[in-house]
Amino acid sequence: MTTSARRVALVTGSTSGIGLGVVRKLAASGQDIVLNGFGDAKEIEAIRVSLEAEHEVRARYHAADMTKPQEIAEMVAFAHKELGSLDVVVNNAGIQHTASIEEFPVAKWDAILAINLSSAFHVVQHALPGMRARNWGRVINIASAHGLVASPFKAAYVAAKHGLVGFTKVLALETATTGITANAICPGWVLTPLVQKQIDAAATAEGISVDEAQKKLVAAKQPSQRFATPEQIGALAVFLCSDAASSMTGASLPVDGGWTAQ
Ligand code: NAD
8 A cells, every 4th residue: 555655644642552553554654653652761762663673764752641732732843843744643542431420530531531532633733734735634533433332331432432533524524625634443342451451340340250351341342253453453544544545534434343333
């Protein structure tokens, strides 16, 4: 899959899980990378160095906290200053918290809305002028099956992901006559630290093994009974960056083993 020129891609929350799978695939397709996310400084530096060594691209890291609009603005400026452009934005950073609405901590609601939804608005607001000036851009929002359907006890997450799907559609309409596209990828279950926490909690709550809890979690929602992988999400992101995908915009693309077909 080729893009017509070398591009610079920013992937928020790319120090772990799906974001890391996406940066590896984008780098393998020849894109320069801005990494972002929390974690151990040495491990992040090892990821950065491995991207440069394995794929002969330039990779940089910016530690912006996705709850802080000013830091997001600085990160977009950093991409332009360090790598000369910002052509591809993957809004991926996200957190989860499960509780009934009555018991949902207000601070968790605010954090999930800030990280899983508002950060995408802030990144795009700063990245869009450059994309418009170059008349080329790709915005890929990592939403969720929970951007299309709901589950109980995930009020903030489901609200944020439905919001992200809506934001993607508005962005697609506002850029429809340009060389910019905006799409949402909607993964079902992907085995990452975010999901492992939910599996561990279920195992403890139900007094079953972690292995059993894992099988139960997937089987309850995902007809394939298999996890999707970060690499599969990354491969779809690479496709969305290609010229072949230039007419796809405003779409929400499930990668969910049939979850939302039910
Ligand atoms: P993860 O916990 O492995 O990774 C989350 C990433 O976001 C990490 O790099 C973390 O450092 C970063 N992050 C968290 N808070 C941040 C903040 N305030 N500022 C900057 N970075 C921050 O989780 P994941 O499963 O890879 O999730 C990635 C995205 O995919 C999320 O938006 C999630 O909602 C979405 N998603 C995941 C699944 C799944 O099954 N794993 C399914 C659907 C959607």
